[in-house]
Amino acid sequence: xxxxxxxxxxxxxxxxxxxxxxxxxxxxxxxxxxxxxxxxxxxxxxxxxxxxxxxxxxxxxxxxxxxxxxxxxxxxxxxxxxxxxxxxxxxxxxxxxxxxxxxxxxxxxxxxxx
Amino acid sequence: xxxxxxxxxxxxxxxxxxxxxxxxxxxxxxxxxxxxxxxxxxxxxxxxxxxxxxxxxxxxxxxxxxxxxxxxxxxxxxxxxxxxxxxxxxxxxxxxxxxxxxxxxxxxxxxxx
Numbered sequence: 001x002x003x004x005x006x007x008x009x010x011x012x013x014x015x016x017x018x019x020x021x022x023x024x025x026x027x028x029x030x031x032x033x034x035x036x037x038x039x040x041x042x043x044x045x046x047x048x049x050x051x052x053x054x055x056x057x058x059x060x061x062x063x064x065x066x067x068x069x070x071x072x073x074x075x076x077x078x079x080x081x082x083x084x085x086x087x088x089x090x091x092x093x094x095x096x097x098x099x100x101x102x103x104x105x106x107x108x109x110x111x112x113x114x
Numbered sequence: 115x116x117x118x119x120x121x122x123x124x125x126x127x128x129x130x131x132x133x134x135x136x137x138x139x140x141x142x143x144x145x146x147x148x149x150x151x152x153x154x155x156x157x158x159x160x161x162x163x164x165x166x167x168x169x170x171x172x173x174x175x176x177x178x179x180x181x182x183x184x185x186x187x188x189x190x191x192x193x194x195x196x197x198x199x200x201x202x203x204x205x206x207x208x209x210x211x212x213x214x215x216x217x218x219x220x221x222x223x224x225x226x227x
Contacts, residue, residue, distance in 0.1 A: 004156065031213070032213075034215055041220070041221075042220050042221070043118070043204050043206070043218030043219050043220050043221055044157075044204075044216075044218050045218070046215035046216070046217075049215055089156070089157075093213065098145070098208075098211065098213045099145065099147065099162070099206075099208055099213060099214075099216055100147070100159060100162050100170070100172065102157075102159070103156070104156030104157040104158075105156055106154060106155060106156050107156075
């Protein structure tokens, strides 16, 4: 069964610090890997999307990396801000299918404290 | 530009009652989706639609029904509410290919008591 596992489950860091969130997946092969940000009480919002051939993708202070050999992705947040407090969800899409076959991770809950 | 709008935001139902969760999008997207999000679990697909008049089951369709009479609207109906349907429901849409990142609504939090 295709799985997407994220670690840690939760993380607390001081404002201004950097952090890295991990995503391990078993979906292979895959078409693309996505990271979403979900604020409390809101729907997920797309941060990055990487195809299997890409190693890194940035969106402002967010940088996603992908190692297709080890089936790992990470999301690095630089100079964290209070507004970065949210859940971050890793999502993998298999080839030959659209969004109807996505596998969602359970997310990492990030809390930024002043 | 409103994006994806879901109503209501919160609802409490009694076991056996029925209700319809509304979803509308103004981006002219062909693809629309309904997910449920339970604590400690990843989002699970309930139903999806590739265009007006076309719907298909996702991973967890039991107890739900959908219809798609227009491009904009994709309502989700619960016929006989059960406690297992207590969850947060998200509607999403995506562009032409159905492979682009989805735009999500802000969810409906539903409790069945």
